[in-house]
Amino acid sequence: MMFGERNLKTVQVNGVYKSFGSTIALNGVNLSIDQGEVLGLLGPNGSGKSTLMKIVAGILKPDRGNVQVFGKDVASESVEVKRIIGHVPESPRLYEFLTGMEYLDFIADVHGLGKAKGERIAEFLKALDLEGRENELMNSYSHGMKQKIGIIAALLHRPKLLILDEPLNALDPRSARIVKDLVQKLRDSGVPTIFSTHVLDIADAICDRIVILDNGAVLAEGRSGELKAKAGTPGSSLEEIFLKLTGSSDTRDIVEALT
Numbered sequence: 117m118m119f120g121e122r123n124l125k126t127v128q129v130n131g132v133y134k135s136f137g138s139t140i141a142l143n144g145v146n147l148s149i150d151q152g153e154v155l156g157l158l159g160p161n162g163s164g165k166s167t168l169m170k171i172v173a174g175i176l177k178p179d180r181g182n183v184q185v186f187g188k189d190v191a192s193e194s195v196e197v198k199r200i201i202g203h204v205p206e207s208p209r210l211y212e213f214l215t216g217m218e219y220l221d222f223i224a225d226v227h228g229l230g231k232a233k234g235e236r237i238a239e240f241l242k243a244l245d246l247e248g249r250e251n252e253l254m255n256s257y258s259h260g261m262k263q264k265i266g267i268i269a270a271l272l273h274r275p276k277l278l279i280l281d282e283p284l285n286a287l288d289p290r291s292a293r294i295v296k297d298l299v300q301k302l303r304d305s306g307v308p309t310i311f312s313t314h315v316l317d318i319a320d321a322i323c324d325r326i327v328i329l330d331n332g333a334v335l336a337e338g339r340s341g342e343l344k345a346k347a348g349t350p351g352s353s354l355e356e357i358f359l360k361l362t363g364s365s366d367t368r369d370i371v372e373a374l375t
Contacts, residue, residue, distance in 0.1 A: 126151050126277060126308045127172060132181035134167055134332075141167040142178070143332040149308045154299060156323030157312040160362055163329040165312045166206055169281050172310065173203040185277060199227070202275030206282045206312075208266030212255035216246060216265050219254060220272065227273035240268040244291050260286040267295060278302065278309040284318065296322055320354040330362050 127149040134142040142164045149155045157165050170176040172183050174194035183190040185197045211219055217237070224233035241247045244264045254262060263286050270278065278299065284292045299309050300322060313319050319326060320340050327337040336343055340354055347357045 125149070126186055127310070128184040129168070129172065130182050130184070132168070132171060132178045132183065134164075134171065134176065134178050140332050142171075144181070145329070145332070145334055147327055147334060147337065149310065151308055152303050152306045153325060154303050154309045154311055154323045156319040156326040157310055157329065158314075158316070158319060158326060158358060159329035159335075164332040165329055166281055168329070169203075169279050169310060169312060170205075173201060173279050174198050175203075199273075200276040201279060202270035202273070202277070203279040204263075204266050204270045204281060204283045206285070208262060208269075210254050210262055210265060212257075213253060215251050216241075216254055216257070216261075217250040219265060220250075220268060223269045224272055229273060233272070236272060237268070240271070243294055244268065245288075258286070260288060260291070263287055264291060271298070276307060278307060278311075280309060281312045282314070283311070284313065284315070316353070316355040316358055326354070328358065328361055336361050 125148045127147075129145055129147045132142050132145045133140075145164070145168060147155075157169070159165050167176065171178050172185065172190065174190045174197050177191050186200065188197050190197050211222075214222070220237045220240075221233065224237065229236065237250075238247075241250050244267070246261065246264055246268075249257075249261065254265065257265070263283070267283060270280075280299070283295055287295065296318070299311065303309060303324075311319070311323055323340075325337065325339055326343055328335045328343075336346065338346065343354070343357050343361075344352055347360055352360075
């Protein structure tokens, strides 16, 4: 299975179920991602987006079903899968009593980057405006700075699959633009990305295909134009389509009731 092949299904999610006690987080999810595709994962809070991304990343195991990443079973070959993915969780958990440089140096060693790690880390620090702050303890960093460290850690080893859960949270506009451009450049080189966001304009702009989750199940999927056609409102924005499909289009009435 060559990474350079086109139309390769890099990720296959097959009938995945996951519950936490009596709460069903995922209820038979099926989806696939092509090579060089940015898949937008949308849904209300609690719809199962983060749970699904953690299962694809090998952090959680499904109760039923399976996930294949480049032909590897994530549950039984999680170490091999983790070597080839870059994952940015919604709230990155960092070793805050390390400096930014110490943490990134550790991550680079885990991935076996060798002598090239210093130059690569320096490039990212400069690009994301962390140059000069890398030797400070991360417990002194702002939320946005910690987010940048998490993004750098996910990209250092040139992953074959990116899993980005709300990656632009707390980023300044310049850094957010750099991250969006990086995702698009990696897509052009064949790297697929799962991209979760609540900012639907961003999803509309950079995602090739959209999957909307609701109550742990796939409610709709397709390109932005296809979703608009399915909803019978081709001239609407993705935000309007999302609200209609998830049954939350009564926002105006709610606002009126609150004022």
